[in-house]
Amino acid sequence: MQIHVIRPNQSLTSIARAFGTTVNDIVEANELQNPNNLVVGQTLVIPIVGSFYWVQPGDSLWSIASRFRMSYQELATINRISVNQPLVVGSRLYIPPRPKSSGEFNAYVEPRGSSVAPVLETSAREAAPYLTYLAPFSFQALRDGSLKEPLLNNFPAIAEANNNVLMMVITNQENDQFSDELGRILLNDMTIQDRFLNNIVATAKKYGFRDIHFDFEFLRPADREAYNQFLRKAKARFNREGWLLSTALAPKTSAEQKGEWYEAHDYKAHGQIVDFVVIMTYEWGYSGGPAMAVSPIGPVRDVLEYAITEMPASKILMGQNLYGYDWTLPFVQGTIAKALSPQQAIALAAQRNVPIQYSTESQAPFFRYTDDEGKQHEVWFEDARSIQAKFDLIKELGLRGMSYWKLGLSFPQNWLLITENFNVRKIGR
Numbered sequence: 001m002q003i004h005v006i007r008p009n010q011s012l013t014s015i016a017r018a019f020g021t022t023v024n025d026i027v028e029a030n031e032l033q034n035p036n037n038l039v040v041g042q043t044l045v046i047p048i049v050g051s052f053y054w055v056q057p058g059d060s061l062w063s064i065a066s067r068f069r070m071s072y073q074e075l076a077t078i079n080r081i082s083v084n085q086p087l088v089v090g091s092r093l094y095i096p097p098r099p100k101s102s103g104e105f106n107a108y109v110e111p112r113g114s115s116v117a118p119v120l121e122t123s124a125r126e127a128a129p130y131l132t133y134l135a136p137f138s139f140q141a142l143r144d145g146s147l148k149e150p151l152l153n154n155f156p157a158i159a160e161a162n163n164n165v166l167m168m169v170i171t172n173q174e175n176d177q178f179s180d181e182l183g184r185i186l187l188n189d190m191t192i193q194d195r196f197l198n199n200i201v202a203t204a205k206k207y208g209f210r211d212i213h214f215d216f217e218f219l220r221p222a223d224r225e226a227y228n229q230f231l232r233k234a235k236a237r238f239n240r241e242g243w244l245l246s247t248a249l250a251p252k253t254s255a256e257q258k259g260e261w262y263e264a265h266d267y268k269a270h271g272q273i274v275d276f277v278v279i280m281t282y283e284w285g286y287s288g289g290p291a292m293a294v295s296p297i298g299p300v301r302d303v304l305e306y307a308i309t310e311m312p313a314s315k316i317l318m319g320q321n322l323y324g325y326d327w328t329l330p331f332v333q334g335t336i337a338k339a340l341s342p343q344q345a346i347a348l349a350a351q352r353n354v355p356i357q358y359s360t361e362s363q364a365p366f367f368r369y370t371d372d373e374g375k376q377h378e379v380w381f382e383d384a385r386s387i388q389a390k391f392d393l394i395k396e397l398g399l400r401g402m403s404y405w406k407l408g409l410s411f412p413q414n415w416l417l418i419t420e421n422f423n424v425r426k427i428g429r
Contacts, residue, residue, distance in 0.1 A: 041356030104401035128162035135167035145195030168209035219264035271311020293364035324381025341409035
């Protein structure tokens, strides 16, 4: 499989010919809505076995082989050339597929309102074959230890049909906002806490959840050890049922990091207690902030490199956004950027007839355009290059896998690249 970036005056016909595939295969793989209106800078995933490399000035057989982690002798043999033969700039070399790593993948799905939108259920069905876990968001804890259930509809059946572990996501949210007071009650009142755990067990058995996932955020710093003790208690309880326990963690770069979103999340303790964690490595660029990449590779790396000093890399799922944002410029505090899917971002660039650029520093695509009212906009989103950069980081650091927030936003290239890079681990009953 190959990632290709559209250049000026390219057509799908010429691209298909260059890669030895068909226009129809490229259209289907990338779910192209308007194949005749490609955007300069747009990425395509080319559905072929292996990939091709065109020789550039200064290349040698050894340098190309090193880039693709193979020997120059192997590269020469595959392409039926002599190891002593000078390379011709512009000539094409075939690169065989590399061995795959094993990985686990989770995706949250968040029904809103009084019914599950059909697009959410369709998105879950399409993603489930590529997932280890499916996570309806969320069961909201109440102050008396009971649970407010999310809309589940067919999500348990989808998980079962695709051998996904159904993840029971539990939050300390009230009125859709994380509550430190609710957290204080659940973590410190033992009578309510015991009732809370009993309700979790009964509900998990009712629906078939096999991973209990606590997304407790905005906790009081004073409740850090109370949270750790609660997790130890929950782990012992869930072990008797044969269930996994996982948590969501804020993106920290040190144990001493200050702030109400960070201090109660003890990386070392969670690494010792739970089966795995989701580290929420996204929202540097967020709807209420200035325009920038949502998950720039540098800050993501900083968080994960710190995390593996506190817990086993094999317990970490990297958090990854399936969306981008459209900001109006200049940024004004209090304004809200519009969320959009990668597919919607590409369509917007095509509509506005602007090229897509790529930040090598952030490893993320972006573009700027002017709307009908003359206002300037900046859009950052995800594409095949940005997601491949994250997959490479997972493999480099030896992480468990990736967790997506959230389904319902179209990004077909992501799922294709999972299969190119990983054997998705399925955890049977």
